[in-house]
Amino acid sequence: MNKGITLWGATATGKTSFLAALHTALVDQKTDSDWRLRGEDDPSTQRLVSLTHTLVNERVFPKATTNLQEYSWSLVGTMPRAIQEWHWYGPRRRPKNLVIPLHVVDAQGEVAKANRSQGRDVTRQFIANLENSTGILFFYDPVRDFEVGDAYEHTFGVLTELDSQLKPYGKLPHHVAVCITKFDEHRMLDAAMRMRMVEHDIDPPHFPRVPEADAREFFAKLCRLSKTQTAHRVLPLLEQTFDRSKIRYFVSSAIGFYVDPFTGVFDLRDYQQHIPRTTPDDDPRIRGDIRSINVVEPIIWLGRQLARTAG
Amino acid sequence: MSVRDTAGDAEGGVGLAELTEWIARLAPGEPLVIAEFGAIQVTRWEVRRDRCGTPRVTYDSMSWEELSRGDTLSEPELTGFLRSGDGTSLLLTRGGEILDSLDISRRALHMVRARHEHARLLALGAAASVDEQLGEATANVPLSQWYELVLLGRDQSGRLSLTAQQIFEPGAKRLETQTFRIHCEPSSPAGTTFAVVARDRLRTSGLVSMVSAKLPPGRYTVNATLRRPGSVSFQGLPVPLRADARKLADVLATVPARVGEFGPTHLIVAVETCGPQDQVAAHLDRVGQLIRNVATGAEGSVRFSLLVYGAHPHDLRIDDYPVEVVAWAAGDQAVLAHLPMVAEHARARQDRYTRAGNIECMLERAASLLQGKQDTRPVLVTVGSRLAFPAWGDQPTEILPCPSHHDWRTYLQYLKEDHPAMAFGAICGGDRDAEVWRLLGADASAELVALDAWQFAADLRLLRPAAEHVPFPMVDR
Numbered sequence: 001m002n003k004g005i006t007l008w009g010a011t012a013t014g015k016t017s018f019l020a021a022l023h024t025a026l027v028d029q030k031t032d033s034d035w036r037l038r039g040e041d042d043p044s045t046q047r048l049v050s051l052t053h054t055l056v057n058e059r060v061f062p063k064a065t066t067n068l069q070e071y072s073w074s075l076v077g078t079m080p081r082a083i084q085e086w087h088w089y090g091p092r093r094r095p096k097n098l099v100i101p102l103h104v105v106d107a108q109g110e111v112a113k114a115n116r117s118q119g120r121d122v123t124r125q126f127i128a129n130l131e132n133s134t135g136i137l138f139f140y141d142p143v144r145d146f147e148v149g150d151a152y153e154h155t156f157g158v159l160t161e162l163d164s165q166l167k168p169y170g171k172l173p174h175h176v177a178v179c180i181t182k183f184d185e186h187r188m189l190d191a192a193m194r195m196r197m198v199e200h201d202i203d204p205p206h207f208p209r210v211p212e213a214d215a216r217e218f219f220a221k222l223c224r225l226s227k228t229q230t231a232h233r234v235l236p237l238l239e240q241t242f243d244r245s246k247i248r249y250f251v252s253s254a255i256g257f258y259v260d261p262f263t264g265v266f267d268l269r270d271y272q273q274h275i276p277r278t279t280p281d282d283d284p285r286i287r288g289d290i291r292s293i294n295v296v297e298p299i300i301w302l303g304r305q306l307a308r309t310a311g
Numbered sequence: 312m313s314v315r316d317t318a319g320d321a322e323g324g325v326g327l328a329e330l331t332e333w334i335a336r337l338a339p340g341e342p343l344v345i346a347e348f349g350a351i352q353v354t355r356w357e358v359r360r361d362r363c364g365t366p367r368v369t370y371d372s373m374s375w376e377e378l379s380r381g382d383t384l385s386e387p388e389l390t391g392f393l394r395s396g397d398g399t400s401l402l403l404t405r406g407g408e409i410l411d412s413l414d415i416s417r418r419a420l421h422m423v424r425a426r427h428e429h430a431r432l433l434a435l436g437a438a439a440s441v442d443e444q445l446g447e448a449t450a451n452v453p454l455s456q457w458y459e460l461v462l463l464g465r466d467q468s469g470r471l472s473l474t475a476q477q478i479f480e481p482g483a484k485r486l487e488t489q490t491f492r493i494h495c496e497p498s499s500p501a502g503t504t505f506a507v508v509a510r511d512r513l514r515t516s517g518l519v520s521m522v523s524a525k526l527p528p529g530r531y532t533v534n535a536t537l538r539r540p541g542s543v544s545f546q547g548l549p550v551p552l553r554a555d556a557r558k559l560a561d562v563l564a565t566v567p568a569r570v571g572e573f574g575p576t577h578l579i580v581a582v583e584t585c586g587p588q589d590q591v592a593a594h595l596d597r598v599g600q601l602i603r604n605v606a607t608g609a610e611g612s613v614r615f616s617l618l619v620y621g622a623h624p625h626d627l628r629i630d631d632y633p634v635e636v637v638a639w640a641a642g643d644q645a646v647l648a649h650l651p652m653v654a655e656h657a658r659a660r661q662d663r664y665t666r667a668g669n670i671e672c673m674l675e676r677a678a679s680l681l682q683g684k685q686d687t688r689p690v691l692v693t694v695g696s697r698l699a700f701p702a703w704g705d706q707p708t709e710i711l712p713c714p715s716h717h718d719w720r721t722y723l724q725y726l727k728e729d730h731p732a733m734a735f736g737a738i739c740g741g742d743r744d745a746e747v748w749r750l751l752g753a754d755a756s757a758e759l760v761a762l763d764a765w766q767f768a769a770d771l772r773l774l775r776p777a778a779e780h781v782p783f784p785m786v787d788r
Binding site: 059190276278279 | 625626627664665666703
């Protein structure tokens with residue numbers, strides 16, 4: 001397994017937007033790890049710049065991925081107090097500089113459809129990438145699943161093929177960060193509030209957030225609301241296929257909520273960040289500054305698992 | 312001495328003055344019966360006061376032949392015909408030619424007098440007949456109720472309400488006069504109706520008289536004369552009034568809800584100039600059409616204002632699109648001259664958010680500009696196609712809120728409260744059923760593609776509707 005992290009999710013679940021927000025989210029992070037994203041080759045660097053520019057500067061969503069895109073990026077940072085040294089006056093801890101390779105594979109949602117007949121080669125390549133990955137970022141868009149309801153079909157198809165490829169294993173060995181995306185959508189926030197799973201950040205802009213401890217339950221409840229009545233099987237399917245201890249859930253948003261620049265504070269009466277398309281010629285837009293939610297956390301968690309796996 | 316004298320004055324009979332007082336004292340529904348014994352018949356006169364207090368006289372006659380059994384006058388038949396009760400409200404008199412002492416009428420008179428000892432005799436005096444005597448007496452009876460002329464009042468918004476001009480008080484007598492001023496609006500072919508009603512303390516008793524004439528609109532000083540109870544005449548009008556046989560309720564039913572207040576008016580046109588060019592052009596075209604029609608057809612003075620609004624871009628890289636006051640309380644030509652420039656500016660402007668227009672900011676601006684100005688009646692006409700931005704996030708529509716969080720409902724309410732006479736019209740190229748367009752078009756609403764500008768302006772009381780007729784005189788303010 002040398003491919004690092006693969007992004008996996010049905011069509012339009014927010015994979016590309018997640019990647020586009022990642023660089024800025026790392027810059028904005030408020031931890032002492034100072035993680036940042038770096039392109040390791042020219043095309044990867046160009047793509048990193050392009051995605052970030054589109055989302056952050058142009059405030060539009062990057063075009064969805066076609067077929068399969070591979071980026072060679074690295075997560076560069078420091079782990080504070082990671083190295084313990086002994087001196088005459090006793091032990092001392094100092095930070096450790098880390099470069100975690102992120103071989104990000106961003107695949108078009110369609111490639112993983114169970115009944116897809118065309119582009120079989122691309123699907124095989126995608127499965128091979130998953131097979132070789134240590135970490136998987138799995139994207140679940142409850143809004144799309146409520147409207148289209150293709151999450152289970154997509155997940156089942158991919159996992160069946162992946163399981164078949166990795167026969168010697170019992171449960172598959174990957175670390176899986178499940179991102180329940182588009183938390184900025186009002187239906188998502190409403191649902192979380194109705195389920196009493198929302199906490200507000202202490203720091204400005206005091207965003208609402210579903211704590212990591214509740215994220216799995218939130219995911220489970222949202223799956224039950226899906227249009228197809230099959231989405232509730234997505235969670236058991238993931239947990240039967242992967243080691244439960246290697247799965248973590250994050251309720252995320254690539255663009256975050258809108259914050260009035262004059263107040264700088266989240267306002268429950270005015271938080272819509274996504275401006276939907278209003279005419280056929282129009283593109284969906286982003287209203288305010290990008291303030292990602294739980295974009296850094298899953299990638300750093302996976303990065304650390306990669307670093308640990310690599311020794 | 313004639314028989315007539317015997318039955319009247321010679322015995323201290325009831326003369327004209329006493330008869331008048333008697334009628335005046337009649338309680339509602341109480342009858343006064345006068346039996347007139349003529350040569351060939353007996354006539355029963357009955358006087359009652361109707362619910363308006365007006366004495367009403369009815370009569371019936373039966374020949375002596377009909378009241379006789381064979382050659383004998385039948386007393387039961389006679390008393391049955393007279394229905395005179397105990398005789399306390401019975402007056403007796405002779406009528407017709409004076410015959411000899413064997414005259415059957417004399418015998419009948421004596422028969423009735425013998426039966427009703429309280430019955431008194433009526434002295435005709437100078438009157439030629441009972442009819443004439445009663446006519447004179449009932450005319451002299453003073454009024455027992457207030458007489459009022461039905462008028463219409465108009466509030467600041469032009470809404471009409473029924474009111475009345477008191478013309479005579481209880482106790483008023485024949486030929487008393489009262490002078491007052493009225494104002495006549497254009498009327499239907501049936502004319503302006505002068506309806507006099509009686510009022511008994513708090514309650515209207517009924518219609519007293521109704522006359523009509525096709526009067527030219529204008530102010531008149533009218534002199535009302537009480538001809539007799541139940542009859543009022545009016546002088547001072549350029550056209551003679553004629554009796555109107557219609558029912559008062561039917562005339563009342565033709566009163567329009569409102570009539571135009573054609574005093575000073577301030578027409579404020581707010582136009583949406585974001586969106587496709589052809590749509591903006593249509594908006595501006597309607598603005599021009601409306602202003603031209605009002606300028607040429609208005610009866611009162613009208614000032615014109617033009618507000619231009621677009622849409623909040625909701626894009627931090629683009630400046631907002633503030634409401635522009637292109638003209639305020641100007642002449643029509645000054646406003647019309649700005650329209651090409653407005654179209655040019657609209658073409659140059661970027662339309663970044665297409666789901667709503669700044670109606671809420673326009674209303675806030677209009678409310679601010681009109682604050683404290685009560686000298687003219689404002690009329691706000693909004694010409695556009697988009698919905699308003701909500702004050703805050705609106706989940707059903709997902710329309711982003713106004714950056715200033717103006718609430719269009721609040722400002723619309725402010726305008727209505729600050730200017731009760733204000734009228735609201737909407738020319739909408741979008742969803743006319745949307746709440747904002749329904750309320751903006753509360754008084755007049757039209758589709759962008761099918762505007763009847765004359766009717767639209769008439770609905771807003773900017774022009775007089777062709778079919779608007781006022782059937783009663785109006786209070787002269």
